[in-house]
Amino acid sequence: MRFLRAISLLLTVAVIAAVGFLMIGWRSEIPPDDRAASTPYPPDLVTKGAQLAAVGNCIACHTKPGQEAFAGGLPIPTPFGTLYSTNITPDPETGIGRWSEAAFVRAMREGVDRQGNHLYPAFPYDHFTWVTDEDNKALYAFLMTRKPVKASAPENDLKFPLQFRPLLVGWNMLFFREGVMQPDPSQSEEWNRGRYLAEGLGHCGACHTPRNAFGAEDRNHHFAGGEAEGWQAYAINADSKSPVPWTVDSIAFYLRNGWHELHGVSRGPMAEVTGNLGLLPDSDIRAIATYIASVMGEPSPERKERGEQLLRSFGKGGADITTASLDENKASADLAGHPGAAIYGAACATCHESGRAQPFGGLHFTLSTAVNSANPQNIINVTLFGLPPADGQLSAIMPAFGNTLNDQQVADLVGYLRERFSDQPAWSGLTDLVAKTRSGEHPVTVLPSDGIERAPKNVGAKEQK
Ligand code: HEC
Ligand code: HEC
Ligand code: HEC
Structure with a gap:
């Protein structure tokens, strides 16, 4: 009996806690506004909104490659499954055409949609909560004046039980701080x-x-x-x-x-x-x-000294790099027998030691953050997939080497770059990482240097004025 009573007490407490939890997180529906999309908005407000939308990179997540701008449906892979961005054009049925400004501000500030559902933090409302009412007004005017597109995002494909949105109340309690940024008066x-x-x-x-x-x-x-x-x-x-x-x-x-x-x-x-x-x-x-x-912050005296030394040996701009200054950095002769050395000499050095100015010449790898980072992923990406040209403009281009070099060769080459151009410890597991990147097991988004190839039909926010 006592056992049963304890159980029922526990259950009661659990139910009360669950109800309390849901009540704290419960948000009501904001009534639809049928005039939202047909209201005229001042052009200067729309222009300001376009700038802000560019800072927020809304187009990147809310546009599928080759499809209409802001119509959503882009899969966003996360460790918890795949989410699909929503349609944020002013289409009344499938987009946000019936959202009042208040509903839009609530989404940005609290991560809650018009109907009162919690949104997943793949939508970065944990950052957008800082946006002022004034800036949200401009963003709203910008979105409401886009071309309405009829398009519904596919269902999210999340691991059980994460499709249950009320769980986000718990996430918000733990990790989300709602509110507009408070300026720090001690700073400029x-x-x-x-x-x-x-x-x-x-x-x-x-x-x-x-x-x-x-x-x-x-x-x-x-x-x-x-x-x-x-x-x-x-x-x-x-x-x-x-x-x-x-x-x-x-x-x-x-x-x-x-x-x-x-x-x-x-x-x-x-x-x-x-x-x-x-x-x-x-x-x-x-x-x-x-x-x-x-x-x-200020770099440590050692980092600063090393940076200045590099600047001296390269000359400003890296244009007057000489083999002599290179050899000062590393006794490259020691690495002559390295399996990556010959590949580097044949495939990379002509561009990466040409002294041709950025961004059209390859960066000298002694200056490369990628070569000096703890993780080799970015070099592998660039080597396999290259830098595709940006349509209709002069841009940095690098050929892809995925078809000419096998996994072992890329791994040898990347290992060589690390040893020759940094004083950091060698990377391990390179061959495996190269194989996963090539096969798509580790998926990589490849973009030209202007970053707008992803949605060619919309050509990015630059032309969204
Ligand atoms: C990093 C990707 C990402 C960026 C950047 C992003 N969003 Fe989203 N957004 C999403 C995802 C994913 C969802 C859907 C979340 C869900 O299903 O819970 C979403 C949902 C929304 C919603 C809710 C729409 C609805 O129908 O429920 C609005 C409004 C929205 N985003 C506006 C914006 C605006 C405005 C910007 C730019 C300032 C922006 N988003 C930038 C990923 C993003
Ligand atoms: C036809 C010229 C050319 C060739 C050949 C070439 N690159 Fe590049 N590479 C470029 C240009 C241009 C850039 C863009 C400017 C920059 O960021 O260095 C670049 C950028 C890179 C970057 C990013 C720079 C950074 O921050 O580290 C890496 C990594 C890279 N190349 C690796 C290689 C490797 C490895 C090879 C040989 C397999 C190679 N490249 C061959 C032209 C070339
Ligand atoms: C969508 C993801 C994303 C966002 C948002 C983003 N970055 Fe980056 N950033 C990256 C990646 C990936 C790299 C490495 C790119 C490369 O290898 O060239 C990078 C590189 C950089 C670098 C070069 C660092 C170095 O040592 O070479 C700087 C500086 C930088 N970002 C600043 C910013 C600032 C400031 C913002 C916000 C305004 C920002 N980033 C927003 C993904 C992002």
Whole structure:
């Protein structure tokens, strides 16, 4: 009897807890607004919204390659299964054409849809919660003036029991802090603007911060390096492995142009980010760079000295690299017998030691963050798949070597680059990693340097004005 009573007590407590939990997380439906999509919006508000949407990279996740912009349906693989982005065009049936501004703001700020369902954090509302009402108004005006497209996303394919959205209430309790950014009065206006853009709409941390077992960003390792679409998003904090330390100027240049003479071109998903940031005024780019540089902090005296030494041996721009200055860096003769040396000499050196200026010449690998990082994935990606040309413009191009080199050869080559051009320990498991990348077991998104090939029909936010 006593046992039964204890059980029923326990059950009662569990039910009360569950009901309480659901009540805390319960959100009501916001009534449909049938006039939302036909209301006129001021053109300057729409233009501002276009810029903000570019910072938020909305088009990248909400567009399938070759399909209509913002119509959703792009599969987003996660460790918990595959999610599909939704249609955010103003189509009344399948898009957000009946969402009032209040419903849109709630989605951005709380991660809840118009009907009151919790959204999965693959939609980065944990960052978008920082966006001000004023900026949300502009974003809303921009989306409501897009072309309505009838398209429904496929059902999400998530591991049991994750299709049950109320579970997200628990995730939110643990990991989500709702609220607009509070400026830090001890910092400059520019720094605060940069923080607002980078941590809020720009959601840099969604790729650059590692995630925990629940898929939430690990706050203790902010910007310490993460993963995105099969690429390593390098550390952009004090752990940065860039041989020449980044500065406000170099970050601003890289974000503005998608390349930097001492750092090479932005590739993979970062190409999309820098492509989209093209819409922002210089002052905003500068603000982001100011904030990111402050997160990186002053490099240690040793790193700074090493960077300056590199600058001296390369000459600014890496254009006057000589074999002599190379040999100073590493006794390359010691590596002459390395199985990767001959491949490098025959296939890579002509472009990567040509001294041709960035972004059209290959970066000298002594300057490469990729070669100096703990994970070789990005070099493998570039070697196998190359850098495809950007349509209709002059761009950095590199041939793909996937068809000419076998897995062992790529592994030897990558191992050689590491040994020759960095002072970091050798990578292990290379052949296996190359094989998985080639076979698609480790899927990789390959984009040209402007990042807009992914949705050719829409050509990115640049033309969404
Ligand atoms: C990293 C990918 C990603 C980015 C970037 C992104 N979204 Fe989404 N978004 C999603 C996914 C995935 C969903 C669906 C989530 C779900 O099913 O719970 C979604 C859902 C939404 C919804 C809810 C729509 C509905 O019908 O329920 C809105 C509104 C939205 N996004 C707006 C935006 C805006 C505006 C931006 C840019 C500022 C943006 N998203 C950027 C992935 C993204
Ligand atoms: C969708 C994922 C994604 C987002 C969002 C993103 N990045 Fe990146 N970022 C990457 C990847 C992947 C790389 C590596 C690219 C490469 O190999 O060229 C990268 C590289 C970089 C680099 C070069 C680092 C180095 O040492 O070479 C900088 C700087 C950078 N990102 C800054 C930012 C900033 C600032 C933001 C926010 C405005 C941002 N990123 C948002 C994925 C992302
Ligand atoms: C026809 C010229 C050409 C050849 C040949 C070539 N590359 Fe490249 N490579 C480029 C250009 C241009 C870039 C873009 C500029 C940059 O970021 O270095 C690039 C970029 C790269 C990058 C990214 C730079 C970084 O940050 O580390 C890697 C890695 C790379 N190449 C590896 C290789 C390897 C390995 C080979 C030989 C198998 C090779 N490349 C052969 C032209 C070339």
